[in-house]
Structures are given as structure tokens and as C-alpha cells.
């Protein structure tokens with residue numbers, strides 16, 4: 001069964017695949033632009049399956065005889081898939097799906113912090129250079145996938161450019177990026193571009209459904225994740241839901257959990273941004289309720305904490321605009337902290353800077 005994420009991206013890919021079928025030619029390099037965390041792995045696997053699937057018919061696609069000196073084997077038969085859909089059953093398709101295909105190499109930047117990608121250095125491209133001069137092992141093409149191509153260091157980018165200038169014709173490159181403006185224009189100009197649309201919250205919801213995640217978590221995280229499936233999957237984790245309970249307590253007795261929240265945020269970048277995202281979503285809910293009496297809280301799991309704060313505050317001062325302007329001041333300082341979150345600053349101090357302005361709103 002095709003996943004919801006892939007279903008969402010198929011129209012984008014099929015337009016290009018149909019064009020290549022008509023032309024009887026596959027591009028040597030393609031550049032896929034994705035909003036962060038929106039299914040690049042699935043899309044690159046699909047495109048690779050399209051190129052390598054064994055259930056294919058002959059088309060006039062030129063392949064190499066020239067630049068490779070592997071020699072000895074039968075000349076490659078120029079082939080692409082007969083339909084737009086790879087079979088998903090053959091040896092090539094199944095090994096691609098399980099990440100075991102010897103002719104598909106995926107290169108990605110490793111980072112200690114999962115929410116931030118590191119850089120792609122020249123040594124990361126070693127698998128490409130080591131394959132120079134060799135034919136594909138079993139498939140008709142050798143496919144190199146470079147995830148997050150915007151993170152290539154200048155040296156690595158130049159080295160890749162040299163290969164892209166004269167690639168062996170049985171080699172195919174799939175580059176992905178969340179920001180093509182950060183890639184060397186000379187690399188971009190050698191690639192066919194494919195621009196993918198952001199995932200909608202209903203696609204995220206369906207993808208989470210397929211992962212067997214409860215309805216309440218699904219509904220909240222699909223709203224919170226802003227089209228980023230990786231983030232959505234992270235937000236459905238147990239730890240996050242425990243921390244959400246702390247946010248509920250922060251609404252009613254902020255001092256009692258202040259230190260726990262600071263500790264959590266200071267742990268790593270991912271936790272810090274999860275804290276800010278969730279807090280902003282809660283505050284958005286409160287602001288909506290203050291501006292429109294008929295607003296239904298979307299943070300349904302923390303509804304009672306939100307109502308408690310609202311009733312207590314309106315008893316203290318029934319002027320809703322008074323509370324809205326107080327909230328705005330604290331929100332501005334949260335937004336400033338978000339901007340500085342990427343900088344190498346002391347995360348504990350930064351978390352204090354974010355949370356302390358809220359004490360005067362909440363108390």
C-alpha cells in the first residue's frame with residue numbers, strides 16, 4: 001500500500017516521470033526541494049525504484065558505454081519502467097525499500113542533534129569517489145542520493161560538481177534540499193528540479209494513523225508539526241507527553257515546575273524547540289479564547305488547565321484586552337528567544353529568559 005506521504009507527493013513526481021518517459025530519457029541528476037521533514041526518504045526511494053525496477057520495458061534511453069572501464073559485462077539495456085509505478089515486489093524494489101540495495105547509496109549529514117543537520121564533508125562523498133570507474137553491481141543504474149545537499153561544505157560541493165560535470169551515464173544522482181538557494185548555482189544548473197509541496201495536517205494525521213498513534217495525540221501533533229512529519233513523529237513520543245503535563249501545571253502553578261521545564265529545554269535543541277512550539281500553541285489557544293468567546297480549545301488534553309487560568313484571570317481583571325496585551329509582551333520575548341536558539345548560547349539561561357516573562361502573566 002502506498003503511504004499517505006507518498007500519495008501526497010505522487011502528482012509532483014508523476015508529472016516529471018511522464019515527461020521522462022515521453023522523452024525516453026532520464027536526467028543524470030535531479031534536485032528535489034522539500035520543506036523540512038516532509039518525506040524525502042520515501043520520495044527518493046520511489047524515484048530510485050522507478051529507475052531500477054525489474055519490471056520495465058525498453059525505451060530509447062542512452063546509457064554509458066563510454067566513461068566506464070568496468071568492462072566485460074553485457075552492454076546495458078536502456079530501460080525505464082513501463083508504467084509510472086514501480087512494482088514494489090521485485091528484488092530491486094524490495095531492497096530499495098529496506099535500504100539494502102547495493103546500487104543505491106544514500107549520503108546524509110550526520111549530526112549529534114537530530115533536529116539539526118550537520119554538514120556534508122568531502123569524506124562523506126567517499127562512496128561516490130570509490131565507485132568511480134565501476135558499473136552498477138546488479139541494477140541498470142547506480143543511484144547516489146545526497147540528502148540535505150545545502151549542507152555540502154564548499155570543498156565537498158566543488159568535488160561533487162566535478163563529478164556532475166562528466167558523470168558516467170549509468171550513474172544517477174538524486175539531491176534533496178530544504179533550501180536550494182544555499183547550493184552552488186553551478187550544481188543546481190546541472191540538475192532537473194522537482195519542487196515538492198508541504199505536507200498538510202490531514203496527511204500528517206493519516207501518516208500518524210498508519211503508525212498506530214492515538215486519536216488525541218494525532219490531532220494535536222498534526223496541528224503542531226506544521227507539515228514536518230519528522231517533527232510530528234517526535235512530538236508523539238512518550239517523553240513529550242509527560243512534558244506537556246508539566247506545561248499544564250505551568251499554567252496553574254508556574255513556579256512549581258519552572259526548574260523542571262528549564263532542565264528539559266536545556267537538554268538539547270530538539271527539546272527546546274518542542275517546548276517553545278507547544279507553549280506557543282497553548283498561548284495561541286488562550287489568546288483565541290480571550291478574543292473570541294466561542295473559541296473551542298484545540299489543546300483538548302490541557303483544556304482544564306487552560307480554563308482554570310482563564311477563569312482565575314478574568315476574575316482578577318475582567319478586561320480581556322488587559323490579558324491579551326500582557327500575553328503579547330511575553331510572546332515577543334519568546335519569539336526573540338526562538339531566534340537566538342540556534343546560537344551557541346547557554347541553553348539554561350535562554351530557557352529562563354523564555355519562561356520567566358510568563359510568570360507575571362500566569363500568576
Ligand SMILES: [Zn+2]
Pocket residue numbers: 052053054055086087088089090091092093094
Ligand atoms: Zn520492481
